[in-house]
Amino acid sequence: MPRPGLISALAYDDPKAAVAWLEKAFGFEVALLVEDDEGRLAHCEMTYGESTIMIGSPWHERIASPGMVGGKTTQTVHIQLGADVDAHCARARAAGAEIFAEPEDQFYGDRTYRCYDLEGHIWTVSAPVEAVSIAEMEARSGHKITTPSA
Missing domain, CATH: 3.30.720.110 (Signal recognition particle alu RNA binding heterodimer, srp9/1)
Structure with a gap:
């Protein structure tokens, strides 16, 4: 059962590549991976120590990876x-x-x-x-x- 807290969710143009990169570069571990019927990543939860991040594709018109908007981030x-x-x-x-x-x-x-x-x-x-x-x-x-x- 998840405990109350804050989880950051990051959008990537290529979320599968991002998951592999985050494992290799930072040492994150996949806790949950959801793929659609065509093998595309629909949702991923990764852990680092006691923390979790979510990885996915942009799912709303106001969500984008920095690479999709000229490198900007909020x-x-x-x-x-x-x-x-x-x-x-x-x-x-x-x-x-x-x-x-x-x-x-x-x-x-x-x-x-x-x-x-x-x-x-x-x-x-x-x-x-x-x-x-x-x-x-x-x-x-x-x-x-x-x-x-x-």
């Missing part, structure tokens, strides 16, 4: 790793990801890289490398950071 997807962002980046690069932000330590204590997938979706991949207090994050970034009161 959301990005974030993968939170346990460790070794550099190895994950190398794996994604070897699978054909276009890395547009190389792995770099961030003011908030994560090491992060960013890439485009095979159809232009933007992915951010991070892992914690140090514990950083709110005060230190503010000092490093120049931003004012607030959290809800307990």
